[in-house]
Amino acid sequence: MNTIVTQSPCCGETTNPQFQKLNAYLDTLAIDQKDPRRKDKLIMTLHYAQSLFGYLPEIIQIYIAQRFGISHADVSGVISFYNFFTVTPKGKIQVNVCMGTACYVNGADKVLREFERVLGIQTGEVTSDQKFSIESLRCVGACGLAPVVTINGKVFGKVKPEQVPDIIEKFLIEETKIEAEVINA
């Protein structure tokens, strides 16, 4: 789930629950700012932060840099290097199409193009209503099910391009249901 971080956490005074969780996690690491090896937990921390916020906004990067006692450039350099980290928010429904070799030779590119066509966005983009985003993945290792698509962690195997509209519709209906429940509550 994406949370737009609106309050500045720099001074450590915020009631944002995600941010408090991150803070608690950083406390458990007991980072010694003088330890030359302290950076070895940076990638794990970034994984955790991304799982909380859905992406890694600048303000979080700066905060993590401060807690580790390293420069913001150091943190941002690591984030930009690894594909897993993103600095832009993703859609509520994240479509990941595996583009590993086994999926590719079984037509994953056609499936990916169909998702792009139906949703009207390119890989790496988010729909204007923030509902969907598409990414291509490198091999999830379920080659027996090629081509594979994962949507919010649920795996779809042996996907054909003509199934794409149905798959999207299914998630759209579920999402609308959840929204309606929230409004009614």
Next chain:
Amino acid sequence: MPEIKTQEALRSAFLQHQAVIGSRLGIENSNNCSILVCGGTGCHASEGEAIVAEFQRLAALHKKEKIVEATISGCFGFCEKGPIVKVFPENVFYVQVKKSDVEEIFEKHILKGEIVQRLLYVDPATKLKIETSEEIPFYKRQQRVALRNCGLINPEVIEEYIATKGYQALAKILSETKPEEVIAEMEASGLRGRGGAGFLTSKKWAYARGYHNEEKFVICNADEGDPGAFMDRSIMEGDSHSVIEGMIIAGYAIGAHQGYVYIRAEYPLAVQRLETAIQQARAYGFLGKNILQSGFDFDIAVRLGAGAFVCGEETALINSLEGKRGEPRTKPPFPAESGLWNKPTIVNNVETLANIPAIFQHGSEWFNQIGTDTSKGTKVFALAGKINNVGLVEVPMGTTLREIIFDIGGGIKNGAQFKAAQTGGPSGGCIPAQYLDTPIDYESLASIGSMMGSGGMIIMDEHDCMVNLARFYLEFIVEESCGRCAPCRLGNKRMLEILTRITDGLGCAEDLKELQSLAEIIMDTSLCGLGQSSPNPVLSTLKYFMDEYEAHIFDKSCPAGSCTKLLHYDIVPEKCIGCTACARNCPVNCISGSVKQVHTIDQSKCIKCGACQTRCKFGAVIRH
């Protein structure tokens, strides 16, 4: 959990638990029924866990009649037919089981002893139903060493690993063997690294042992980045304890007290199983201080990767472990001298480590007898692509490609023609049909322009365009190049541009020379293994499939019919009855014609999606 402190205590734990494995192996007679359901990622996705839960629900209902135990296990390897359910003691192998089939298996097989025929594997050659896995051609030629426990034990229960004599090799080594003797035994086994380059494991260990330092490290490289490879994932999901035991033995041999497993974040199930196994090993006293009262300390921590292919290269991996950008370091110094935090470090692959407990259990002589002169033991391959039996295959080194693809893999899907096998992923090459009888070992694969790699094997048929495949791999390399050195960063980009041009039908004769020379320069001048091997897919396709390159460049056609820009869809007037199905389904409305009139395609607007061909019931749309 009771801590195990001595070899005798371990032995009695083994005796206590061995019955459960014994009945599965058919060594012990048992009336109890044991059901194993594949819990690997592939089968997990297709409801492996729901199947176990259903069996457990029924077992609870019928516990008075029979003791039935149902658990998940590691990957059986036959992913094509998953989810797989094995029922012991009869050892019956059910394929493609659904949750709704469970009740029938329970009622008929488990309670009445009747085998459910409709869920058995059918041999496509003989059309006969096969009851046990041993008789299935897919398994007949395999020899399982690294995968010995995958599909035999529940990976989340340490007692089941102990019941396979697990941790006994470690206990024996810690009480009776000197580190130098451990390395000598490894040398005698002839085990070479399974991650790609095939360096002798004993040599790595001996170098690291030779450097004196208070701190040394053992790293397990579980950053399986080759697209289409899932050997290491399956070992970690199915038998994490073997990897842990291998790491402790490695630590003892080189004098290290800390180990790290660097694992891909894309493998959540493997991470979870590994962490569970580490906690259990700690509780039993196999990890931590004074292991089995030997005075030797060793512990393991898990570190996640973050999606960078280059981090499979050992020095890049070390940088990533230190929390840096995963760029490779210049070698020498090699990690054995100066690795993690500049301390002596060995980096071993998952499969290499999983072999180690087996070597010490059965002796180096046993291991040395498997395989060829220069390549000892077995190798696990992840067979995928256009093959009938997608799955994990473990064969002795020296087995030929033909045996793997046709005998074990069951041949090519839909009866198509075999075109090439790609081994070694983006760093390897394509092997054409004329080399199908090459025995697989490190040297012979290198001599035909490919490499062993980590074990990914993708099979291609006549519908796969080799130029497009080379382009696909280069696209991957360009995205994954860390950018540190120019040949890889810029050279591969230029090669990709040329290949894109060729597949778009805009190539010229000079492009071929340019590709060849760029590839050689990149190979000679790149810093790390990724750059040095990145031109392999291009070089091997140039060597074996030059005719396809020429067809794209000179005839502007794609013989495999896969490069869309070189395709044309046309309507044969004689066959078109004017049903309008094609026009109604064309996403870009480029087909014109009224009812009962012959339709035509406007080539300038056609996006070559093929929807018209799929929808036409009269075969009037042709592709050429």
